[in-house]
Amino acid sequence: MGLFLSVLGRDLRLALRQSSDSLIVVGFFVVTVVLFPFGVGPEVSVLERISAGVLWVTALLASMLSLDRIFQQDYEDGSLDLLTRAPAPLTGIVLAKILAHWLTTALPLVVAAPVLAVLLQMSPEGFSALVAALLLGTPTLSLIGAVGAALVLGARRGGVLVSLLILPLYVPVLIFGVSAVDGAASGFAVASQFQIMGAILLVSLVVCPLAAAMALRQALE
Amino acid sequence: MSRAAGHGTAFHAKALGRPGISLYTFQVMRNTPISEAPGGPEPSSFSGERLTCVRGERVVFTGLSFHVDPGEALVLLGPNGSGKSSLLRVMALLLKPFAGRLDWSGRPVADDPEDHGARTRYVGHQDAIKPVLSLRENVAFQARISGADLSRVDEALETFALGRLAGVPGRMLSAGQKRRANLARLVAAPAPLWLLDEPTTALDRASIGVLEALLARHREQGGLVVVSTHQDIHLPGARVLHLDAFAPRKPGAA
Numbered sequence A: 001m002g003l004f005l006s007v008l009g010r011d012l013r014l015a016l017r018q019s020s021d022s023l024i025v026v027g028f029f030v031v032t033v034v035l036f037p038f039g040v041g042p043e044v045s046v047l048e049r050i051s052a053g054v055l056w057v058t059a060l061l062a063s064m065l066s067l068d069r070i071f072q073q074d075y076e077d078g079s080l081d082l083l084t085r086a087p088a089p090l091t092g093i094v095l096a097k098i099l100a101h102w103l104t105t106a107l108p109l110v111v112a113a114p115v116l117a118v119l120l121q122m123s124p125e126g127f128s129a130l131v132a133a134l135l136l137g138t139p140t141l142s143l144i145g146a147v148g149a150a151l152v153l154g155a156r157r158g159g160v161l162v163s164l165l166i167l168p169l170y171v172p173v174l175i176f177g178v179s180a181v182d183g184a185a186s187g188f189a190v191a192s193q194f195q196i197m198g199a200i201l202l203v204s205l206v207v208c209p210l211a212a213a214m215a216l217r218q219a220l221e
Numbered sequence B: 001m002s003r004a005a006g007h008g009t010a011f012h013a014k015a016l017g018r019p020g021i022s023l024y025t026f027q028v029m030r031n032t033p034i035s036e037a038p039g040g041p042e043p044s045s046f047s048g049e050r051l052t053c054v055r056g057e058r059v060v061f062t063g064l065s066f067h068v069d070p071g072e073a074l075v076l077l078g079p080n081g082s083g084k085s086s087l088l089r090v091m092a093l094l095l096k097p098f099a100g101r102l103d104w105s106g107r108p109v110a111d112d113p114e115d116h117g118a119r120t121r122y123v124g125h126q127d128a129i130k131p132v133l134s135l136r137e138n139v140a141f142q143a144r145i146s147g148a149d150l151s152r153v154d155e156a157l158e159t160f161a162l163g164r165l166a167g168v169p170g171r172m173l174s175a176g177q178k179r180r181a182n183l184a185r186l187v188a189a190p191a192p193l194w195l196l197d198e199p200t201t202a203l204d205r206a207s208i209g210v211l212e213a214l215l216a217r218h219r220e221q222g223g224l225v226v227v228s229t230h231q232d233i234h235l236p237g238a239r240v241l242h243l244d245a246f247a248p249r250k251p252g253a254a
Helices: A002-017 A019-040 A044-065 A068-077 A079-084 A090-119 A125-151 A158-185 A191-220 B010-015 B019-029 B084-091 B113-119 B135-145 B153-159 B175-188 B205-220
Strands: B046-055 B058-068 B073-077 B099-104 B120-123 B193-197 B224-228 B239-242
Touching: A002 A019, A002 A090, A002 B135, A019 A044, A019 A090, A044 A090, A044 A125, A044 A158, A068 A079, A068 A090, A068 A125, A068 A158, A068 A191, A079 A090, A079 A191, A079 B135, A090 A125, A090 A191, A125 A158, A125 A191, A158 A191, B046 B084, B058 B073, B058 B084, B058 B099, B058 B224, B058 B239, B073 B084, B084 B120, B084 B193, B084 B224, B113 B120, B120 B175, B135 B153, B135 B175, B153 B175, B175 B205, B205 B224
Parallel strands: B073 B224, B073 B239, B120 B193, B193 B224
Antiparallel strands: B046 B058, B046 B099
């Protein structure tokens, strides 16, 4: 537990001192979403219809943009040698790094999303569902993404490779995330979508740190 | 390797599983004579048996055995590519040997990798210095992640004459200063077994002297050292392992 907190604290401190990295992710999210009204026209009904999908897809892409931050620097400067040799389970250390990544890159997206939803003419009933769905869905994205990031360590053009590896795995979160927001905006009950997203998160929480830890050991071979 | 992991010693290894206990073992070792105490626990020795390392498709070394007793130093010699770094990474469990086994006091280290992590300090080619953290923060984190508390961080910085630079961010440090910060981990997080991969790289003469004194003190206290080096580093009475001797025979090679 002590090591978990030290790793979390270090990664948060690193992210704060290199805050431009986090800002770039939010910036990408905002700019890309803003492009859509220009692309599809300002018609309210069209924008309202696509708002949930646009926000989710853009959030997926934005969170992928920062995946190399989780392990790449530690891999390059040798910190990973130390982390994998720490007298604590590597899965716990990996989980700390994923949590730090989520706090510094996904949480700002969750904060920015309702503002952008206004821009996309989403009906106000959907706002709370949007925030809740992102809060429940983005941790899964970080967890799955960490596995991809660990797998491509040391590969050439790892950034492109990681998107091919993990974007298909993001699809369930995308489907239920969009469905929850759309349903709530149209006044339907959406508890079941949230339950499924919760279930996906719980499974990822168990499987992904293990898989990422194994991939990291492999990367150091 | 997997067969070695199945030995009946897992229970003992688990009992020693916490870093604090490893340090305790280290303290006890100071007063333990190198010869075996009758009836008592064996002094901690580190050995490898018939190790083979394969990188990619190439066999780097094969049939390599070594033994290091408390207070001893083992120097790895050999030309570039002879497998010095690979052997050290195998010893640190960062690399799985293709064949062979590693033992700590007769118990296979593969039984409890975390325990092995707590009792060894590996200093590789990369210094793991974060550019945006201050030197002290870097050393402190390295100590924490090695399982130590922060009580010795200042002593470690002073040992390598880094106290004045404690607040300087990692990106402003020279190669030699980064290396000294990395070596400071040996003081900040004490452990019985040191695995040093060309520790003198980028160090000036004075810092090499500091390192030599540190190595001598470590061995006096019953610590073990395995070091690979190209440059002269004064290690009185060290065993030498020539890695050329374990290179696979190549057709047509001299």
